[in-house]
Amino acid sequence: MSYINTTNINVLTLLLQGDFSLDDFSLYLNLEKKSIYKNINFINSFLKDENLPTITLNNNLYSLKLSKEQWNSLFSRNDFITNDETIDYLYIKFIHNGFINLEHEKTILNISRSSVLRYFNDIKDILKNNHSEYVYIPGKGLKITYISEKDKNLFCKKLIKYFIKSDFSLNHSIFVTELLQSYNIQKLLDDLYRLFKSISMPITHFIISFLCSLIVCVKVFNGFNLKGEYDYDDYLEIQKFIKIYLKDWDSDYQNQIFYFIVRLKNNHVNFEPIILDKAYKIINELKQQLDLQTLDKSLELVLLKKICFSIFKYENHILKIKNLHINDKERKIFDILDKILKKLEFDLFFCDKVSIIYILKKVIIEHNQHKIKNVLLLFNEIIILDDGYLKENLNNISNKFNFHIEPSFFYKLNPKNYNNKYDLILSDEHNLSSTIGVLNNFSYVQILETINNIIFENSLKSIANK
Numbered sequence: 001m002s003y004i005n006t007t008n009i010n011v012l013t014l015l016l017q018g019d020f021s022l023d024d025f026s027l028y029l030n031l032e033k034k035s036i037y038k039n040i041n042f043i044n045s046f047l048k049d050e051n052l053p054t055i056t057l058n059n060n061l062y063s064l065k066l067s068k069e070q071w072n073s074l075f076s077r078n079d080f081i082t083n084d085e086t087i088d089y090l091y092i093k094f095i096h097n098g099f100i101n102l103e104h105e106k107t108i109l110n111i112s113r114s115s116v117l118r119y120f121n122d123i124k125d126i127l128k129n130n131h132s133e134y135v136y137i138p139g140k141g142l143k144i145t146y147i148s149e150k151d152k153n154l155f156c157k158k159l160i161k162y163f164i165k166s167d168f169s170l171n172h173s174i175f176v177t178e179l180l181q182s183y184n185i186q187k188l189l190d191d192l193y194r195l196f197k198s199i200s201m202p203i204t205h206f207i208i209s210f211l212c213s214l215i216v217c218v219k220v221f222n223g224f225n226l227k228g229e230y231d232y233d234d235y236l237e238i239q240k241f242i243k244i245y246l247k248d249w250d251s252d253y254q255n256q257i258f259y260f261i262v263r264l265k266n267n268h269v270n271f272e273p274i275i276l277d278k279a280y281k282i283i284n285e286l287k288q289q290l291d292l293q294t295l296d297k298s299l300e301l302v303l304l305k306k307i308c309f310s311i312f313k314y315e316n317h318i319l320k321i322k323n324l325h326i327n328d329k330e331r332k333i334f335d336i337l338d339k340i341l342k343k344l345e346f347d348l349f350f351c352d353k354v355s356i357i358y359i360l361k362k363v364i365i366e367h368n369q370h371k372i373k374n375v376l377l378l379f380n381e382i383i384i385l386d387d388g389y390l391k392e393n394l395n396n397i398s399n400k401f402n403f404h405i406e407p408s409f410f411y412k413l414n415p416k417n418y419n420n421k422y423d424l425i426l427s428d429e430h431n432l433s434s435t436i437g438v439l440n441n442f443s444y445v446q447i448l449e450t451i452n453n454i455i456f457e458n459s460l461k462s463i464a465n466k
Helices: 006-017 022-029 033-049 068-075 083-097 102-109 113-129 149-168 174-179 185-198 205-221 232-245 251-265 273-289 297-315 328-344 350-371 387-397 408-413 444-464
Strands: 056-058 061-063 133-137 141-146 374-379 402-407 424-427
Touching: 006 022, 006 033, 006 068, 022 033, 022 350, 083 102, 083 113, 083 141, 083 149, 083 174, 083 205, 102 113, 102 141, 113 149, 149 205, 149 297, 185 205, 185 232, 205 251, 232 251, 273 297, 273 328, 297 350, 328 350, 328 444, 350 444, 374 408, 387 402, 387 444, 402 408, 408 424, 424 444
Parallel strands: 374 402, 374 424
Antiparallel strands: 056 061, 133 141
């Protein structure tokens, strides 16, 4: 009988989310290819013992075709839990109940006494470093006598991790699920959805996971001090909706939700200071390296939130994977980000780095759009029949550029007439001039995409020449 380990479970967690090459596995799991190959062979041995389909390789992609029921059965096994999840469960249960009996827990987890003691040694180190206190009650177990602010925050973080993973993966602790059964989280999710819908506010995975964690924190240690220096009389309408949609929930929880939403309304970034500090260090380096010193605050906020969430995922081992790819130009930004992370001695999951690159590309384009104002579109007069319709569509989509449209015939008559009149000239004819951008057709979507790509390429050249 083959017994699964943490790395095996991580490989299966990825295969649950899609097909991956050996290179992909190596990037996402930060492991040598030889190690990945050995793990896949081990997993296949395990799957054979369980009479399940095995991992197959097609066109250099590994895949595992299990039914929804088979995946559910696999991840609901009591022995299908990583070392991190075991430690998280024991920590959450100890803080939540204020008491723990390790002899009882080894039976629940189906592990040896030495194993449960080894796991709990990590928890004792955490509690000691965070200045929380507990006592041993002979013949019964361990009892919490004092929970520090650090451990309150860590308890909440571990719950957030659990709820985030519950949202996208089967690989979350069934033991924590059982511990939280009495909280009726499904009803809370429904009520929160209706609340945020009523006040027209977007809600992310991180926010919803925090709000689900908050209901537990309110019960265990009365939650957190989320009140800020705002004029709360300006938000009485929100308070009214909270009382309507969260009427079945504790008044203390309602108050904390109210303070939290007001913080969101004021663009407060709801991550702990240590994560914010790391994110700002990364952003400051990016601004310097990418010539973004005067970056618009709204663009910086988008980037900040993404980097904070990426740091949170990496530090809490949340393997939410999306198979993303970047082109050669985007790779240049990727390499800059990688060098910054190494300089700061930070790291992120590969897929999060790529997601940040996508955001950075958008940031770079929007930051540099002011450098192009007047755009001339030269079209073969036989092809374009109604330039008024095209211009109207372009102006409806973007008011950042002044578009002028002419047949390319006029340009051919005397190109000098167009010198210094336009910041950018585009045409559907390939041989007009080496300085003229090329369009395949006069689709307004493609025109704007081409302009943005040129802005991005010019920005990369400027960065390379610094």
